[in-house]
Amino acid sequence: MPPRSAARGSSSKASGVSFRSAEPAPLVLLRGSEDYLAARALDRIKQDLREQHAELEYTRLDVSDAAAGELPALASPSLFGEPRLILAEDLARTSDAFLTDALSYLEQPADEEVTLVLRHTGGNRGKKLLDALAQRAVVVDCAPVKSDSDKLDFLRQEFRAARRTIHPDAARALVAAAGGTLSDLGSASQQLLRDVSGDITAEHVDKYFGGRVEASAFKVADAAFEGRGEAAVRLYRHAVATGVSPIAVTAALARKGRQVAALVDHRGRPDQLASALGAAPWQLKQSAEVARGWTPRAAAQAVEAVAAADAEAKGAARTPEYSVERAVAAIAAAAGR
Known part of the structure; x- marks a missing residue:
């Protein structure tokens, strides 16, 4: 030694x-x-x-x-x-x-x-x-990695350490698909490094993890706050059926709700809020488009509905899956009011 x-x-x-x-x-x-x-x-x-x-x-x-x-x-x-x-x-x-x-x-x-x-x-x-x-x-x-911007930085360093390149849109897609925990994200990046030669593109991520992207908690949250009720419920049911916990969905709904509520009355550039909300600038740009269809009152009610669903998912209700599905449908119905 x-x-x-x-x-x-x-x-x-x-x-x-x-x-x-x-x-x-x-x-x-x-x-x-x-x-x-x-x-x-x-x-x-x-x-x-x-x-x-x-x-x-x-x-x-x-x-x-x-x-x-x-x-x-x-x-x-x-x-x-x-x-x-x-x-x-x-x-x-x-x-x-x-x-x-x-x-x-x-x-x-x-x-x-x-x-x-x-x-x-x-x-x-x-x-x-x-x-x-x-x-x-x-x-x-070994500090915790929670925000999507931190997870994107983690991915960049993983691929840089392996002397490989992942395209920015591929990194964002991978965080959406497998970024629930750092362990999942690390495993997904190692799989791509093993199975794909050359640069990692969004097409590679879609090929390996496309199903998980569509069924992810983040996709459920996006559909709900965009007012796409049928799609949100369908994605939610598929997510739960493929192993995504209701608590993971409420976490995604809460994050999206905080972004929308902050952006409803925000008059500056969306990326100015990125650091405060722990989100990547590109995410807030997407949320800014969604926020145009929300009023401050409706956004506040949506955040309250998510908090109630989260409490029920963590033990306050006997059927947490249904409690969260009801919140997903209610949020989608409130969009655009």
């Missing part, structure tokens, strides 16, 4: 490196609540270590009920000197015993054969440990 001592005690990593750049180091902090990015970073570290040592010993440590002395015991030299990778998750729920052990460990880390990866998804629990890790560990940025 190459020397890794330079990573220990370095404060230059505190700002965070990309999950694509994660590599073995004595101390690694996966900071942020995006599970997909943390999993990708851990996979890179694990793969690098196993390429150097096939006999790698990997241990997942639940820090919420870790006993005193458990961490130093896992990190202590083994009989045959096998390299060890220890994952400590989740620091937001750490026990007092692990917190004490971890702070002591940072003062005198194990030898170069141990890689300790710690995962923190948020909260102030163990702040003293987090502050120390920010100065001594390689910090991997």
